[in-house]
Amino acid sequence: MIESSEKKARLTMLLRSQAILSSSILSAIEAIPREKFIDRVLRNHAYENASLPIACGQTISQPYIVAKMTEALELNSRHVVLEIGTGSGYQASILSLLTRRVYTMERHRPLFIEARNRMAELKLTNIVMRLGDGFVGWPEAAPFDRIIITCQVDKLPETLIKQLKSDGILIAPVGSPGKEFLTKLTKKGDVIHTEKLISVRFVPMIPGIADA
């Protein structure tokens, strides 16, 4: 049985070889126990560079994609970030180590509850969670320095672009299902610039809160 610290070290070496060079992001990946975010039966796979199924037919993203999206956000320790799609809470936990506060929204109640329990257990006190529809965003806490959407959208939701500060960055998988590109939007005053990064695969963003 290989120790999880060794598996973690292998994973961060792999990410470095894939050009994830930020030592703060790699340290956050080493600090957050990914095995706690997935089902017990899959725990052996926690430090593989793979996406894995979680409850409600959703997925926890591949560590490389988590790292790549985090890197694209260009975070500093003063930023306030909004995440759409809490899922397991893994991405939010990584962000919470790198920035001031993370607001995160999920439409499935069981995922919301499980993620909230994990964050309490890990004592990540700068994460604020809401069961809600990401298409509405979080108007009372807006505007945000950064927004990350971790589910596929056909196009970037206007409501969320409005909730981004000037000089803000928004990252999302944009495109029709199966043909999505990680897209980076930057906002300078009223001027919006978008850039396609890499091809990705995400579960879709669905309007409304899921039925029990």
Ligand code: SAH
């Ligand atoms: N970031 C997650 C993985 C996201 S999977 C992690 O680190 O584990 C995408 C998540 O987005 C799913 O849990 C899905 O239920 C959620 N989602 C989809 N549409 C949504 C919406 N309109 N509002 C909030 N969450 C949504």
